[in-house]
Amino acid sequence: MTLIKPFRALRPAPGRAAEVLAPPYDVLSSAEARERAKGKPWSFLHVSKAEIDLDPSIDPYDPAVYARAAENLKQMIEAGALVRDARPCYYAYRLTWRGHVETGFAAVASLAAYAENRIRKHELTTHAKEDDRVRQIEAVGGQTGPVMLAYPEAPAVDAILARAAAGAAEVDVTADDGVRHELWPIDDEAVIADLGRAVDALPALYIADGHHRSAAALRVAQARGLDDGYFLAVLLPEQQMTILDxxxxxxxxxxxxxxxxxxxxxxxxxxxxxxxxxxxxxxxxxxxxxxxxxxxxxxxxxxxxxxxxxxxxxxxxxxxxxxxxxxxxxxxxxxxxxxxxxxxxxxxxxxxxxxxxxxxxxxxxxxxxxPTRMSDLIAVADAGRIMPPKSTWFEPKLADGMVSHMLD
The missing domain is CATH 3.30.1760 (Conserved hypothetical protein from pyrococcus furiosus pfu- 392566-001, domain 2)
Known part of the structure; x- marks a missing residue:
């Protein structure tokens, strides 16, 4: 089974990433997001937390919020703040935080593999939070928040990423929380094929963060009658990942x-x-x-x-x-x-x-x-067990707006 494939990312136009990148939607309250987005008309928070552009009394799950998210995303595209790549790519993605470096890559991951447990989970989800992500995906026509996946030790994957990220990054932004985000598109067909084969050789991938996003993507694919759906993900080497208490x-x-x-x-x-x-x-x-x-x-x-x-x-x-x-x-x-x-x-x-x-x-x-250790997370997922709620806090966080996966 093919675990991943390249995709045509919707991402910040050249020179616009600093205006666009935002923290993940689920780490800020509506009030915090409203404050963070002040004076930043192209912040991706206007898509991921669109209630900030409506009356503060509105319920974040109100249908008007999802409609506003779709409108805001459309405006960002029409204004040229976001552009979509012409051909499918993988995207080497490096996070640097307090001297710690993690280098992985963005791809879309197989929902069939997720359903068959080659992409393994360790948390329960709530229907209400799944519903929220389903409505967001349907409203904007894409997945705008990546699932963080861990891959087990894989020197072949690491070597490909090291070569891909050897030169100057196409995106290099340090966010206001001190995390540096760098991105290198991988568009060489031979490298794309090598990376896909190296990942397919792995026994499994593991959801580190984003259980509701992956579950919602599966529901959307099922509702559309798709047997070969995919969800947006960033794959990181488990030995580099950091779990805080x-x-x-x-x-x-x-x-x-x-x-x-x-x-x-x-x-x-x-x-x-x-x-x-x-x-x-x-x-x-x-x-x-x-x-x-x-x-x-x-x-x-x-x-x-x-x-x-x-x-x-x-x-x-x-x-x-x-x-x-x-x-x-x-x-x-x-x-x-x-x-x-x-x-x-x-x-x-x-x-x-x-x-x-x-x-x-x-x-x-x-x-x-x-802190929970990555080895324990993997052991729980391999055993088909579920962790207690709030067992893991990953840092650094991926940025929303760096890459989005459109469904058309």
């Missing part, structure tokens, strides 16, 4: 005092007070902000040993260890997808964000987690 905070102590919380947790963890924020050094460690203090928690050996001995790749995840030994038994949160008492804080915001949430009284307690 995805931390937890709770609004109350479930009727307990701070001392009672410590006693309850102490049944499963050793507890060591800390003079400052605690960043865990291994999967069984947790940093906890409670009552104006930080604590280092270390899961007791017998409990950790039982989780590892189970052979369940989900059981050994840092998020699972915390959920099963603290969040559920101490605080009574058994459904983190729906329970409003728990919130999730991406590691890009730093441990100081957890400290502020607790010291301000917004949250009663916060937990800093060890």
């Amino acid at each position: 995805y931390n937890r905070a709770l609004r109350d102590l479930n009727g307990l005092t701070p001392d009672e919380v410590l006693r309850e947790i102490g049944q499963r963890y050793t507890i060591e007070p800390s003079d400052g924020p605690v960043r865990p050094g291994r999967p069984d460690e947790v940093g906890m902000a409670l009552g104006g203090r930080w604590f280092r928690l270390a899961l007791k050996a017998e409990i950790l040993g039982a989780a590892r001995a189970s052979g369940d790749p989900v059981a050994r995840l840092p998020v699972t260890l915390l959920a099963k030994n603290v969040i559920e038994p101490v605080f009574g949160v058994t459904d983190p997808r729906r329970d409003k008492r728990i919130d999730f804080v991406g590691g890009g915001r730093g441990l100081e964000a957890l400290e502020r949430l607790v010291s301000s009284g917004t949250m009663a307690v916060a937990f800093a987690l060890y």
Whole structure:
């Protein structure tokens, strides 16, 4: 089965990328997007978060939002801010962030392979969020947000990309969040064929970020009666990818005092007070902000040993260890997808964000987690299992507007 193919990307016209590129649609609130797009008429946020051009009271899922997205995309094309390549290409894509470099490439990935589990997932999706992406795709006539795919160790793929990205990039933009985005079109037919064969030789690809986008693309293809549909993706080498911690905070102590919380947790963890924020050094460690203090928690050996001995790749995840030994038994949160008492804080915001949430009284307690490892993500996906919600926070993020896949 062919996993990928080249495509005719809709992308910024030469010299226009700095005006166009925007953060992914799902990392900004409507208010944040409205602020980020001020004075930037060609920002892709006018397509991906089109509610920013309507009354602030509008529901982001209102039909008018999708209609405005389509209108805005059409205007960007008519104004020459976006152009579509004349022939199908792959696109080498490099991300540089805080000295860390990831080099992958944009392609369209097979929905048949996705349906047959050669492109593997590790998260559940919600119907409401799928519906949102379906309406967006149908309204604009294309996929405008790439799915981030990881590919396992593949020296042949890496070598092709190294050659493709050896010269000056056609796009070279550093966004306001400090991420440098570079793009090189790959239009040589022999190189395109070599890259496709090298990817097809892999056992599988893995969705890192973008489960709702891929699920929505499948629904759109099925609705159109397509047996050979594709979805927009950027493939990155798993050994280069960075997962940050995805931390937890709770609004109350479930009727307990701070001392009672410590006693309850102490049944499963050793507890060591800390003079400052605690960043865990291994999967069984947790940093906890409670009552104006930080604590280092270390899961007791017998409990950790039982989780590892189970052979369940989900059981050994840092998020699972915390959920099963603290969040559920101490605080009574058994459904983190729906329970409003728990919130999730991406590691890009730093441990100081957890400290502020607790010291301000917004949250009663916060937990800093060890990041999920790529090897664990792959093990979960290979086993056909599902991770707990908010298990991974990838940095750096791909830019919306760099490449779009039009369906005509």
